[in-house]
Amino acid sequence: MGDATISGETNSRGGQTIRPREAEHFGALARDWWDPKGASAMLHRLNPVRLAFLREAIDAHWGGDRRAPKPLAGLSALDIGCGAGLLCEPLARLGAEVTGVDAAPENIAAAAHHAQGSRxxxxxxxGDVATLDLGTFDLVTSMEVIEHVADKPAFLAALANRLAPGGLMILSTPNRTLRSRLLLVGAAEAVGAIPRGTHDWDDFVTPEDLRGLLADAGLTMGEPRGIAFSPAKGLHLSDDLALNYIVTARRA
Incomplete structure (x- = not known):
């Protein structure tokens, strides 16, 4: 399930990369994005797993104190496809100066409202990351987004352009495997764990494909970690990449 509604389908009228139907799909979910039992419940369960990986990657990249409560103090962070801010708010609590971008105005309104309530x-x-004048950021994140992007090279090039020298990028996405087709698209949408129409399995990206796409954008991909599920552990970081995975990337 995507946090985002940023896409890479080129629009000749201004070079935008937003796919309108994706923006409409996720914008319609904005009202209950922060409801842990609502349409975005899966993201609420996924977020702690992603944050565990993110904290480990931050400490390794910048060599910080693993016990420090604000390892991103003094650093800027950009979350592309931020939805209603499920990742932006933890990044801010980790000390970053945070910018969130999403194609759906409804999501941005919900994100701003929730942030205000959280002080x-x-x-x-x-808007569209490819056309916005944003500058560069120490940390660039885009979680569960690239699978909603038509022109993936253009999208990753836009992300790479936002990454400051010495910066860190973190991406997560479903893998394109038989298991993900059966469970993430078939079963999860059938039982309502993920809203119907969220995923197109043909748009999923394998780790090998992502490594090549990142290389074309001038980035080197780290070793991916799987986000797996078991009845005993729930969602957790794993060596099993079959369902979903999360990776770092740096300038080559």
Whole structure:
């Protein structure tokens, strides 16, 4: 399930990369994005797993104190396809100066409202990362987004352009495997764990494909970690990449 509604389908009228139907699909979910039992319940369960990986990657990249409560203090962070801010708010609590971008204005409104209620100073912008004048950031994240992108090279090039020298990028996405087709698209959408129409399995990206796409964008991909599920552990980081995975990337 995507946090985002940023896409890579080129629009000749201005070079935008937003796929309108994706923006409409996720914008319709904005009202209950923060409801842990609502349409975005899966993201609420996924977020702690992603944050565990993110914290480990931050400490390794910048060599910080693993016990420090704000390892991103003094650093800027950009979350592309931020939805209603499920990742932006933890990044702000980790000390970053955070910008969130999403194609759906409804999501940005929900994100800004929730941040205000949480007393967090986060800059939210509705629009297309490829056309916005954003500058560069120390940390660039885009979680569960690239599978909703038609022109993946253009999308990753836009992300790479937002990454400051010495910066860190973190991406997560479903893998394109038989298991993901059966469970993430078939079973999860059938039982309502993920809203119907969220995923197109043909748009999923394998780790090998992503490594090549990142290389074309001038980035080197780290070793992926799987996000797996078991009845005993729930969602957890794993060596099993079959369902979903999360990776770091740096300038080559």
């Amino acid at each position: 967090l100073d986060i800059r939210y912008i509705a």
